[in-house]
Amino acid sequence: MKKPIPLSSLLKKKIEEEQEDNKEAVEVTDETSELYKDLTSNIEKIKQLLGKSNDITFRELTITQKPFTQGTAVFINNIVDEQIVNEHVLEAIIQYPFEKELEKENLFSILEKETLSVLDVNVLNRWDDIANEIVSGHTVIFVNGINEVVSCKTNGGNYRSIEEPSTEVTVRGPKEGFVESLPINISLVRRKIKSPDLQVEKKKLGKITKTNIAVLYLKSVANEKIVQEVMARLNRIEIDSILSSANIEELVQDGTFTPFPTVFNTERPDIVSSELMEGRVAIIVEGTPFVLIVPTSFPQFFKSAEDYYQRFDIASLIRILRYIAFTISLLGPSIYIALITFHQDLIPTTLLINLAAQREGIPFPALIEAFIMELTFEVLREAGIRMPRAIGQAVSIVGALVIGQAAVQAGIVSASMVIVVALTGIASFTTPSYNLAIAARMLRFFMMLVAATFGLYGVMMGIIVIVAHICSLRSFGVPYLYPIAPFSLTGQADGLIRAPLWWMKNRPHLISRGRTKNMPKDLHPTPTTKGDTNDST
Structure with a gap:
C-alpha cells in the first residue's frame, strides 16, 4: 500500500508550479515595464508606485468561481464617482453570469464589451499608464493570471455649480460662467456651437500634476498656422506643475517684458464662442474657470459681452x-x-x-x-x-x-x-x-x-x-494693434465702435484664413410693406 502524500507537500508543489509559470514576468523596477501575471505581485508594485495613501482603495473581487479567478479593483476615493464605481463596475462584475468554462484570455473581452457599463474602457499593460489612470480618477481592475488591466472611466467628485461670472457681469447677457471642471467647460462651449467643425484636442501638461487641458478651434474658420503654432508652444512646455491657466499664459505668450497682456482670458462661454467664430483658439485648463484666447489684440480688451x-x-x-x-x-x-x-x-x-x-x-x-x-x-x-x-x-x-x-x-x-x-x-x-x-x-x-x-x-x-x-x-x-495698425477697414466694424450686426460681414482676415465671410448676403433690415399697416380701408 502506497504511503499518502502529505497535504503540505501538495500545497508546496502547487506554489512552486505557479511561481514557475510567473517566471516570465521579470522583476523590473522601471515604471514603463509590463505587468506580472501574479496578482499579489501586481498589487505590491502598484502600492510602491502610489505610496502609502489612505484614500487609495483596494477592493478584492471574485470574478468567476470555475475556474476560480481572483481580482482587485483599485481607485482613489475622493476623485471618483462612487455611484458609478458601485453600480457600473463592482456590482456589474459581481452579478454578471460568467460561463463556467471561461478562459482567462477571453475574460477581458467580456469585461470590456459586455460587463462594464461605463463610457470609456481601456486595456493597459504598462505601469506608468496605470498609475496615471488611477490618479486621474479612473478605476483599474487587476486579474490574477493576466499581465494586463482594465481601466474604467469613473472620475467625478464634487465641483462648483455653474454660476454667474463674478468678474464679467452683464445686464442682459447669459448668467452662466466656466467652472473648474474641464468636461463641464467643454460642454458649455458645445452648447453654444453645435457644429462638427468645433475641434477639441486634449493634452496633459506638468510632469507631476498631469493637468488636463483642451485646445478648441473651428476647423473651417481658424488659421491652420496659428493652430499649429499654439500646439507647438504647448508641446514645448516642460515643467513639473501646471496649476492654472496663468502658468500656461506666461509660457506661451510672445512678449514677456511688457505690461500689456498679449493673451486674453475670460470666464464667459459666450465670449469664448464668439471668439472661436472669428477664428481664434481657446485653451481650457482643468482646475481654473478662466479660459485663454489667442491670438489677441489691443482693442479686444475694451470689448465687453454687454456690447x-x-x-x-x-x-x-x-x-x-x-x-x-x-x-x-x-x-x-x-x-x-x-x-x-x-x-x-x-x-x-x-x-x-x-x-x-x-x-x-x-x-x-x-x-x-x-x-x-x-x-x-x-x-x-x-x-x-x-x-x-x-x-x-x-x-x-x-x-x-x-x-x-x-x-x-x-x-x-x-x-x-x-x-x-x-x-x-x-x-x-x-x-x-x-x-x-x-x-x-x-x-x-x-x-x-x-x-x-x-x-x-x-x-x-x-x-x-x-x-x-x-x-x-x-x-x-x-x-497687437490690429485692426488699427495695420489698418483694416472691415475690422473697424468691431473696433473703436460696435457697428450693426448686418454690417459685420467679414471675419478678421489676419486671424481667419478659411471662411472669411460671416454672412452670405446683405442682411440690412428693410421694410417689406409701404405705408402704415394699421390703415383702415
Whole structure:
C-alpha cells in the first residue's frame, strides 16, 4: 500500500508550479515595464508606485468561481464617482453570469464589451499608464493570471455649480460662467456651437500634476498656422506643475517684458464662442474657470459681452467712453503735474488762482503729492480686494473718504490732487479687462515721472514710447494693434465702435484664413410693406 502524500507537500508543489509559470514576468523596477501575471505581485508594485495613501482603495473581487479567478479593483476615493464605481463596475462584475468554462484570455473581452457599463474602457499593460489612470480618477481592475488591466472611466467628485461670472457681469447677457471642471467647460462651449467643425484636442501638461487641458478651434474658420503654432508652444512646455491657466499664459505668450497682456482670458462661454467664430483658439485648463484666447489684440480688451446684447449705438457710445476713461486713468495725474509745474499759462486765470490758494502751505511738490495719494489709493484698493467681501468695499470707501479729508485738512495734499487721483481711480474701473487696467496703473507712475521732469513734452514723449512699444508687440504672429495698425477697414466694424450686426460681414482676415465671410448676403433690415399697416380701408 502506497504511503499518502502529505497535504503540505501538495500545497508546496502547487506554489512552486505557479511561481514557475510567473517566471516570465521579470522583476523590473522601471515604471514603463509590463505587468506580472501574479496578482499579489501586481498589487505590491502598484502600492510602491502610489505610496502609502489612505484614500487609495483596494477592493478584492471574485470574478468567476470555475475556474476560480481572483481580482482587485483599485481607485482613489475622493476623485471618483462612487455611484458609478458601485453600480457600473463592482456590482456589474459581481452579478454578471460568467460561463463556467471561461478562459482567462477571453475574460477581458467580456469585461470590456459586455460587463462594464461605463463610457470609456481601456486595456493597459504598462505601469506608468496605470498609475496615471488611477490618479486621474479612473478605476483599474487587476486579474490574477493576466499581465494586463482594465481601466474604467469613473472620475467625478464634487465641483462648483455653474454660476454667474463674478468678474464679467452683464445686464442682459447669459448668467452662466466656466467652472473648474474641464468636461463641464467643454460642454458649455458645445452648447453654444453645435457644429462638427468645433475641434477639441486634449493634452496633459506638468510632469507631476498631469493637468488636463483642451485646445478648441473651428476647423473651417481658424488659421491652420496659428493652430499649429499654439500646439507647438504647448508641446514645448516642460515643467513639473501646471496649476492654472496663468502658468500656461506666461509660457506661451510672445512678449514677456511688457505690461500689456498679449493673451486674453475670460470666464464667459459666450465670449469664448464668439471668439472661436472669428477664428481664434481657446485653451481650457482643468482646475481654473478662466479660459485663454489667442491670438489677441489691443482693442479686444475694451470689448465687453454687454456690447453685443444692447443696441449698436448704445454699445458704441459706451465703448468710446471706455477708451476715454482708459486715457484718463493713464494720463490724468501726469497732465495735472505738468500743468501745475511747468505750464501754468494753459490754466484759466480764475482756476489757477484757486489752485494756487489750495497749494499754499503744501510742503511737497506736485509729484510727491501725487505719489502719496496714488500709493494710498492702491493700498486701499488692494485691501478692499483681499479683505472679506462683506467688509472689503466698506473699508476701501470709508478709508478713502477719511484719509483724503484728513490729508487735505492736515495740509499734506491739496483738494485738487484728491479729485484728480479719485477721478483717475474711478476711470480705471471702467476697463473690462483687469489685466489691461493693471497695465495702466503701472504706466501711470512712469508718466508722472516724465511729466514732472519735462512737462507736457515729457508726456508726449511717454505717449510715443508707449505707442511704439505696443506697435512692436505680437500675439502668436498677429500685430497687437490690429485692426488699427495695420489698418483694416472691415475690422473697424468691431473696433473703436460696435457697428450693426448686418454690417459685420467679414471675419478678421489676419486671424481667419478659411471662411472669411460671416454672412452670405446683405442682411440690412428693410421694410417689406409701404405705408402704415394699421390703415383702415
